[in-house]
Amino acid sequence: MHESFLAYRKFFYLKLGLGLIVLSIGAYALHDPPHGPNGGTWLGYTLGTIGASLILWLLWYGIRKRQYHSKLGQVSGWLSGHVYLGSALLVVATLHCGFKFGWNVHTLSYVLMIMVIVSGAYGIFTYVRYPTLLTDNKGGMAIDAMLSEIGDLDRQCLQVATEMGDKAHQMILRSIERTSFGTTSWRDALGGVSKGLEDLGREIKSIAGDAEPLGPLPAAVPQLGGEATVFFVADQLAGFRDGARAALGHRLLDLVTSKKALVIRVQRDIVYRKLLKSWLSLHLPLSIALLAALAVHVVTVFFYW
Amino acid sequence: MRCLLRAVVRKSRGVVSHQDRGFEGDHLTIGRSTDQDLYLPDLRVALHHATVVAGPGRFVIQSAVPSGIRHNDEPVQSAFLAVGDQVGIGDHRITVRPPEGGHDLVLEIAQVRADPGQEVEKRVASASGTGPEKGLRLGVRGWSWILSMTILTLFFVVPLVAHQWEAMQGFLRGVIPGVSDHAWSTGGLTEGHRYFSDDCNKCHERAFVSVRASACTECHKDQPHHFDVERFKVPALVDKQCAACHKEHGGAPALTRQDEGLCLDCHRDMKETAADSKLLDIEGGFAEDHPEFRATFVTHVGGKDQSERIEMDRPEVLKERSNLFFPHKTHLDKTGVQGPDGKAVVLGCASCHVPEPGGRLMAPIRFEQHCHRCHQLAFEIDDPEREVPHGHVGRVLDDLKAYYGLRTLERSDIDTGEPDVLSRRRPGRQATPPERSEGLERAARRARQAGKELFEYRACAKCHQVDEKAQSVFGWDIVPVRIARTWYPLARFDHGRHATVACADCHAFRPADCAPSTLQRGVADPEKGAADCIKRVADSEKSEDVLITGIATCRECHGDPGARDRVQSTCISCHGFHLSPKFAMDGRVRTQAGDLAPPRQAAVPSADRTDLPTGQAPRGQ
Numbered sequence: 011m012h013e014s015f016l017a018y019r020k021f022f023y024l025k026l027g028l029g030l031i032v033l034s035i036g037a038y039a040l041h042d043p044p045h046g047p048n049g050g051t052w053l054g055y056t057l058g059t060i061g062a063s064l065i066l067w068l069l070w071y072g073i074r075k076r077q078y079h080s081k082l083g084q085v086s087g088w089l090s091g092h093v094y095l096g097s098a099l100l101v102v103a104t105l106h107c108g109f110k111f112g113w114n115v116h117t118l119s120y121v122l123m124i125m126v127i128v129s130g131a132y133g134i135f136t137y138v139r140y141p142t143l144l145t146d147n148k149g150g151m152a153i154d155a156m157l158s159e160i161g162d163l164d165r166q167c168l169q170v171a172t173e174m175g176d177k178a179h180q181m182i183l184r185s186i187e188r189t190s191f192g193t194t195s196w197r198d199a200l201g202g203v204s205k206g207l208e209d210l211g212r213e214i215k216s217i218a219g220d221a222e223p224l225g226p227l228p229a230a231v232p233q234l235g236g237e238a239t240v241f242f243v244a245d246q247l248a249g250f251r252d253g254a255r256a257a258l259g260h261r262l263l264d265l266v267t268s269k270k271a272l273v274i275r276v277q278r279d280i281v282y283r284k285l286l287k288s289w290l291s292l293h294l295p296l297s298i299a300l301l302a303a304l305a306v307h308v309v310t311v312f313f314y315w
Numbered sequence: 316m317r318c319l320l321r322a323v324v325r326k327s328r329g330v331v332s333h334q335d336r337g338f339e340g341d342h343l344t345i346g347r348s349t350d351q352d353l354y355l356p357d358l359r360v361a362l363h364h365a366t367v368v369a370g371p372g373r374f375v376i377q378s379a380v381p382s383g384i385r386h387n388d389e390p391v392q393s394a395f396l397a398v399g400d401q402v403g404i405g406d407h408r409i410t411v412r413p414p415e416g417g418h419d420l421v422l423e424i425a426q427v428r429a430d431p432g433q434e435v436e437k438r439v440a441s442a443s444g445t446g447p448e449k450g451l452r453l454g455v456r457g458w459s460w461i462l463s464m465t466i467l468t469l470f471f472v473v474p475l476v477a478h479q480w481e482a483m484q485g486f487l488r489g490v491i492p493g494v495s496d497h498a499w500s501t502g503g504l505t506e507g508h509r510y511f512s513d514d515c516n517k518c519h520e521r522a523f524v525s526v527r528a529s530a531c532t533e534c535h536k537d538q539p540h541h542f543d544v545e546r547f548k549v550p551a552l553v554d555k556q557c558a559a560c561h562k563e564h565g566g567a568p569a570l571t572r573q574d575e576g577l578c579l580d581c582h583r584d585m586k587e588t589a590a591d592s593k594l595l596d597i598e599g600g601f602a603e604d605h606p607e608f609r610a611t612f613v614t615h616v617g618g619k620d621q622s623e624r625i626e627m628d629r630p631e632v633l634k635e636r637s638n639l640f641f642p643h644k645t646h647l648d649k650t651g652v653q654g655p656d657g658k659a660v661v662l663g664c665a666s667c668h669v670p671e672p673g674g675r676l677m678a679p680i681r682f683e684q685h686c687h688r689c690h691q692l693a694f695e696i697d698d699p700e701r702e703v704p705h706g707h708v709g710r711v712l713d714d715l716k717a718y719y720g721l722r723t724l725e726r727s728d729i730d731t732g733e734p735d736v737l738s739r740r741r742p743g744r745q746a747t748p749p750e751r752s753e754g755l756e757r758a759a760r761r762a763r764q765a766g767k768e769l770f771e772y773r774a775c776a777k778c779h780q781v782d783e784k785a786q787s788v789f790g791w792d793i794v795p796v797r798i799a800r801t802w803y804p805l806a807r808f809d810h811g812r813h814a815t816v817a818c819a820d821c822h823a824f825r826p827a828d829c830a831p832s833t834l835q836r837g838v839a840d841p842e843k844g845a846a847d848c849i850k851r852v853a854d855s856e857k858s859e860d861v862l863i864t865g866i867a868t869c870r871e872c873h874g875d876p877g878a879r880d881r882v883q884s885t886c887i888s889c890h891g892f893h894l895s896p897k898f899a900m901d902g903r904v905r906t907q908a909g910d911l912a913p914p915r916q917a918a919v920p921s922a923d924r925t926d927l928p929t930g931q932a933p934r935g936q
Contacts, residue, residue, distance in 0.1 A: 044574040045562045049501070110565070115470040115498045168358040176362050183359055184382035187390065295458035302463035306471045310499040314515055315525040 018090035027094035031101045038105045047108030057106035119303035129293040140282045147278045163269040170262045316369040319418040323425035343367040359405035469494045502564040526558040532901040540898035578886040600875035608865045610802045627865030630825040634859040638780045638794040647853040664818045674811025692774050694765040715762035723754045806889040823849045824860040
């Protein structure tokens with residue numbers, strides 16, 4: 011039976027994390043230093059030491075998960091601790107500073123830590139949510155199979171379209187050329203929306219027989235399987251009188267529709283996989299930045315003691 | 316244009332051969348139709364797909380269909396052709412080669428046996444970021460390096476270099492404090508220290524060494540020590556660095572310890588701390604554990620002024636011996652008192668009691684300022700403007716004698732029924748010695764009579780206690796007035812900060828028979844209590860009444876630290892520290908003359924212990 015890293019050893023690390031939180035809050039509540047709570051009291055130093063050690067241990071996870079021959083426990087155990095103790099760090103570090111913030115390198119470390127924890131929390135969310143969606147989306151079909159299926163459908167479409175005439179051929183050709191997936195970055199995604207709308211307008215004009223020539227094709231426009239193509243084929247169908255051409259048209263419409271469905275699934279797969287990974291590209295650089303800020307924080311506190 | 320079309324033919328086992336074909340014409344057509352100049356047999360190529368034409372100095376490829384062509388993997392409608400360019404149409408790849416053999420354009424045509432599915436797969440790979448990285452995009456590793464190195468450089472390396480190089484230090488602190496050592500500051504300084512807040516090294520003299528006491532005593536050297544450090548051995552307050560208790564960078568509350576613990580350590584058991592101390596033990600906070608206030612009286616015993624402290628809850632003995640008669644009741648009569656011109660004047664507290672400059676204490680009452688207008692010191696009914704001086708007993712009789720002597724000489728003496736000794740004198744004749752002595756005697760007699768009236772009945776005795784048996788030259792003396800300057804000299808009460816409170820809220824008195832228990836906090840209803848037992852100042856008939864209430868009144872508004880419904884008050888809200896009249900913070904001893912001298916012996920504890928080797932001046936000097 012598969013055991014989620016969240017439930018590792020009957021939530022051992024969750025209990026450990028909660029214990030740490032309760033202990034910290036209890037000590038903080040009982041502690042009444044003469045000058046108010048801050049990082050310089052005995053509890054402040056204690057919580058600070060615990061917090062800094064935790065950060066180093068949490069960072070070590072990045073090394074441990076690559077050490078395939080390590081005997082230091084299972085990686086899923088490490089991940090479980092990484093998640094729960096990392097969340098507990100939020101409380102430990104906040105109580106360490108005694109809610110004293112300012113425009114300085116110390117608060118910079120705190121803010122970076124918060125960002126790392128929040129991005130990590132989003133990571134947990136994606137790990138809980140997207141693998142299921144990915145599996146459901148694939149429906150037992152491998153992405154490779156879907157892609158070669160799309161290729162097959164493209165070929166069949168072209169054959170049918172060739173029989174239907176040059177205009178239909180051009181239309182299908184264009185649809186194939188413009189089948190593209192995903193977004194390379196948020197910038198492309200945002201740019202793609204406006205570009206895509208503009209292009210759709212042109213396409214509609216072209217279908218309407220407008221003489222205006224088509225401009226250069228935009229790069230990587232997310233187009234889910236070519237709605238325009240479906241419209242075009244449906245439109246053609248309406249005009250077909252003789253049985254043979256109508257049958258061809260029906261066949262083309264079927265092919266285009268199944269391709270569209272497949273493209274949507276591939277596209278979703280890409281988006282899910284991208285979301286599953288993207289939080290890491292925030293979590294990791296911020297973690298390393300936190301390590302640098304933490305080092306500066308610790309050294310400077312004692313530099314001007 | 317003259318064009319060479321070179322078809323690449325792949326044979327088995329990877330052998331490649333070329334088939335060259337020349338072409339001459341205005342333009343080169345490309346398509347799936349057999350009438351095209353360049354025939355590409357692929358379903359994904361349109362019948363007429365594109366045309367190559369000669370432009371000015373270069374060739375242009377133009378798509379004839381909406382799906383366009385791929386120029387160097389970019390989908391376009393038209394493109395200029397340069398050597399090395401690749402044009403993709405369907406599964407064919409056309410590469411522009413360097414011109415050769417008199418041809419303007421050499422095109423190499425190869426069929427890429429690409430499955431349409433594979434091509435899609437390629438696009439999927441690039442879309443999901445699993446393909447090769449594009450251009451200059453930074454990966455996770457790159458961003459990690461950039462972020463961490465930026466933080467290290469800006470907030471550590473640059474300030475650290477500046478720490479070794481003063482010119483740079485000054486520049487950074489002044490112009491870009493964010494990357495100077497100011498970025499290390501955990502918080503702002505207290506008001507008094509802000510004027511040097513730019514210079515961290517004023518206090519932080521050496522790296523990795525906590526702030527020395529010497530940094531503090533550089534300015535605070537004359538500050539009285541916490542207490543008599545010879546008598547009380549409290550290492551925590553003598554041997555430790557100032558910064559152990561006085562924390563900076565945390566705002567005003569952090570700079571001085573506000574907690575009661577510091578005081579209670581010694582004041583919880585005063586017998587233990589100092590067996591001969593008259594201070595009372597205090598168990599805890601102000602709201603519950605502070606003992607009842609004690610009023611301080613100045614008494615005169617054996618020729619010396621002494622102070623005596625009496626608990627406010629002992630009204631039977633709480634009596635001030637001021638040697639002055641002043642009934643507040645008479646003066647605060649609602650209908651007024653008789654003024655100098657005979658009209659009624661209504662007096663209030665502020666008629667006499669005004670704050671000192673600064674507003675903390677009330678200014679002392681002065682006869683000339685507050686009493687004289689009504690209480691004039693005239694002694695002759697027919698000469699009411701003439702008064703004796705106040706406050707100078709010795710001069711009063713002299714003044715009277717001189718006055719009456721002059722009047723006798725001027726024969727303007729009032730009618731006393733006695734024969735006029737000098738009136739018989741003939742003009743131009745000097746008075747005879749018997750006449751003169753009789754005149755003087757008469758003047759002295761008149762002066763003594765007026766003095767007796769003044770001292771014993773009219774003026775002096777009205778307010779002052781007159782000592783009739785005094786050994787002064789004329790038999791009277793005024794017993795010195797001893798009014799407490801403040802009832803609670805060991806507390807720092809500020810009238811100015813209580814300006815919104817009515818005088819009568821704190822100033823009242825308890826007659827000798829008033830039971831003290833009603834004044835305990837939580838029991839007393841201020842309204843009821845006043846009606847029951849406590850009396851208003853305006854009801855005080857005797858000057859011995861102590862017109863101030865005790866701790867219960869303060870507790871109406873002041874509570875312990877942490878109290879939600881009271882002003883949070885700790886020991887140092889009212890009481891001072893650093894009060895030693897003898898020792899200064901740097902260990903010097905105050906001499907009789909008031910100067911500070913070096914300690915008599917090396918054993919005198921001093922907070923001024925620095926680890927700085929001699930001769931090494933701290934930074935920032």
